[in-house]
Amino acid sequence: MPSRASEQVINLIEAGLRDGSLKAGSRIPGERTLCMECGVGRSSVREGLRVLEAFGIIRSSAGTGPDAGSFIASEPQEGFSRAMAMHLLVRSFNVADTIEFRELVEGWSAAQAAHCEDSAQRDAALAEAAALLDRMDDPKINQETFHDLDMQFHTLISALGGNAVVDTTLGALRSSVLGYVLAAVKQLPDWRAEVEILQKEHRLLLAAVHNRDSAEAQRIAVQHIRGFAERAKIGLQQ
Amino acid sequence: MPSRASEQVINLIEAGLRDGSLKAGSRIPGERTLCMECGVGRSSVREGLRVLEAFGIIRSSAGTGPDAGSFIASEPQEGFSRAMAMHLLVRSFNVADTIEFRELVEGWSAAQAAHCEDSAQRDAALAEAAALLDRMDDPKINQETFHDLDMQFHTLISALGGNAVVDTTLGALRSSVLGYVLAAVKQLPDWRAEVEILQKEHRLLLAAVHNRDSAEAQRIAVQHIRGFAERAKIGLQQ
Numbered sequence: 237m238p239s240r241a242s243e244q245v246i247n248l249i250e251a252g253l254r255d256g257s258l259k260a261g262s263r264i265p266g267e268r269t270l271c272m273e274c275g276v277g278r279s280s281v282r283e284g285l286r287v288l289e290a291f292g293i294i295r296s297s298a299g300t301g302p303d304a305g306s307f308i309a310s311e312p313q314e315g316f317s318r319a320m321a322m323h324l325l326v327r328s329f330n331v332a333d334t335i336e337f338r339e340l341v342e343g344w345s346a347a348q349a350a351h352c353e354d355s356a357q358r359d360a361a362l363a364e365a366a367a368l369l370d371r372m373d374d375p376k377i378n379q380e381t382f383h384d385l386d387m388q389f390h391t392l393i394s395a396l397g398g399n400a401v402v403d404t405t406l407g408a409l410r411s412s413v414l415g416y417v418l419a420a421v422k423q424l425p426d427w428r429a430e431v432e433i434l435q436k437e438h439r440l441l442l443a444a445v446h447n448r449d450s451a452e453a454q455r456i457a458v459q460h461i462r463g464f465a466e467r468a469k470i471g472l473q474q
Numbered sequence: 475m476p477s478r479a480s481e482q483v484i485n486l487i488e489a490g491l492r493d494g495s496l497k498a499g500s501r502i503p504g505e506r507t508l509c510m511e512c513g514v515g516r517s518s519v520r521e522g523l524r525v526l527e528a529f530g531i532i533r534s535s536a537g538t539g540p541d542a543g544s545f546i547a548s549e550p551q552e553g554f555s556r557a558m559a560m561h562l563l564v565r566s567f568n569v570a571d572t573i574e575f576r577e578l579v580e581g582w583s584a585a586q587a588a589h590c591e592d593s594a595q596r597d598a599a600l601a602e603a604a605a606l607l608d609r610m611d612d613p614k615i616n617q618e619t620f621h622d623l624d625m626q627f628h629t630l631i632s633a634l635g636g637n638a639v640v641d642t643t644l645g646a647l648r649s650s651v652l653g654y655v656l657a658a659v660k661q662l663p664d665w666r667a668e669v670e671i672l673q674k675e676h677r678l679l680l681a682a683v684h685n686r687d688s689a690e691a692q693r694i695a696v697q698h699i700r701g702f703a704e705r706a707k708i709g710l711q712q
Contacts, residue, residue, distance in 0.1 A: 253563035253564060254563060288560075290529065291529075291556075291560055315557060315561075319529050323530075323531075325491035325531075326498060326531055329639045333637045333640070334639050336639075337640050340578070340579070340640075344578050402574075402575050402578075405575070405643065
C-alpha cells in the first residue's frame with residue numbers, strides 16, 4: 237500500500253465518491269488544494285493521484301485549458317482488468333482456478349445473452365459478432381490476430397448479458413489468460429485443426445444466443461472453454 | 475494510467491513475472507538499478523513502484539538491513555479487493571449488477587464447499603464458522619460487528635470451495651458492498667428481526683455444507699443474498 241501521506245489523498249477521493257460529491261466526470265481539486273485539505277506535501281498528493289490513475293479511478297489531461305486537470309473516470313474498467321491480470325501473473329491465482337471461474341461466469345453470461353430483449357443494439361452486436369467470425373475464417377490469419385478477434389467475439393456476446401460486473405470481470409479474466417492461450421497454442425500439434433473446432437463452437441454459440449436457447453448457450457460456452465484448455469493442456473502443468 | 479516513464483518500471487516487473495525470473499517473495503532490484511534498466515529518472519521509478527504497491531503486487535520494507543527493500547507480494551488480494559471496491563464507488567458497477575454477480579458466485583462457491591474432501595482443515599473451518607455464528611447470537615451485538623462477523627462467516631465457507639480466484643473475487647465483492655449493507659440495515663424497520671432471518675439461513679447453509687448437500691447449499695446461499703437485498707431494498711434505488 238502507498239505511504240500514509242498519499243493514502244490520505246486516496247481516502248479523500250473515496251469519501252467524495254461515497255457521499256456523492258464526486259461522480260464520473262467530476263473534476264478533482266488541484267494539487268495545491270489537495271495539499272491543504274489533506275495536510276500533506278505535493279509529492280504525496282502526486283503519489284496518491286498516480287495510484288488512483290493506475291486503478292483507473294481518475295484520468296488526467298495535461299495542459300492549462302478548461303479541460304486540463306484530473307477527473308473521475310467514466311470508463312474505469314481498464315485499471316480493474318489490469319489489477320486482475322497482475323494477480324494472475326503473481327500466481328496468487330493459478331490458471332486452473334481461473335479457467336474454472338471462467339467456465340462458471342462465461343456460461344452464465346452466455347445464458348443471459350440468450351435471454352436479452354430485442355433491440356437494435358442486440359441486432360447490431362449479433363451482426364458484429366458474425367462479422368468477426370467471418371474474419372477469423374481467413375486461412376492466412378496469424379495466431380495473435382485470431383485469438384484477439386476471439387476475445388472480441390466473446391466480449392460482444394457477454395456484453396449482451398447486460399451485467400457490467402460480470403462483463404468487466406470476464407474481460408479481465410480473458411485478457412489475463414491471453415498470454416497463456418498464446419503460449420499454449422504454439423504447443424498444439426495442429427493449430428489449424430484447433431481453429432476449426434473453435435470456429436464451429438463459436439457459430440453454435442452465436443446461433444444459440446440468436447435463437448434464445450439459454451441452456452444450449454451455457455452448455456456450449458462451458459464446453460468451449462473446457463475443451464480448449466484440455467486440448468492445449470492449459471492449467472494442467474500446475 | 476501512470477506516466478510513460480513509470481509505466482516502463484511496471485512493464486519490467488510484469489515481464490519478470492511472465493518469464494518466471496520474479497515470483498512471490500522475490501526481491502525487486504533497487505531504485506538505482508531500475509533507473510538504469512528502464513532508462514528513467516528516480517521519481518518515475520518511485521511512481522511505478524507505488525502503483526505496483528497499490529495493486530498489491532509488491533510490498534516494501536523500510537530500513538537498510540537484509541530484509542529492507544521491495545519484494546513481490548505473496549498475498550496480493552488486498553490491492554485487488556480495493557480496486558473492485560473503488561469501481562463500485564465510481565458506479566461503473568451498479569449495486570444490482572453486483573448482487574446478481576454475487577448470487578452466481580456465492581451460490582457456486584457454497585456448492586463447492588459442500589463437495590470438498592474431508593480434512594482437518596475442513597473440520598477446523600466448519601468449527602470456526604459455527605463459533606462465529608454463536609458470537610453473532612449475542613443480543614447486545616451492534617450492527618457493524620454483526621455484519622463484519624457475517625462477512626467472516628461467508629469467507630470461511632467460500633474458502634472451503636478451494637478456488638482462489640472465486641474466493642478473492644467474493645472477498646472483494648463482499649467488502650465493496652459492506653458500505654451499502656450497513657447503510658441499508660439502518661433503514662430496516664426492525665434490524666433484530668432481520669438478524670433472526672439471517673442467522674437461521676446461516677445455520678441452514680452451514681448444515682448443508684456439513685452434510686455435503688451441494689444443491690441445498692447453493693439454493694440457500696442464493697436465497698440468503700437475494701432475500702436480504704429485497705428486504706433492505708439494496709440495489710432497487712437505481
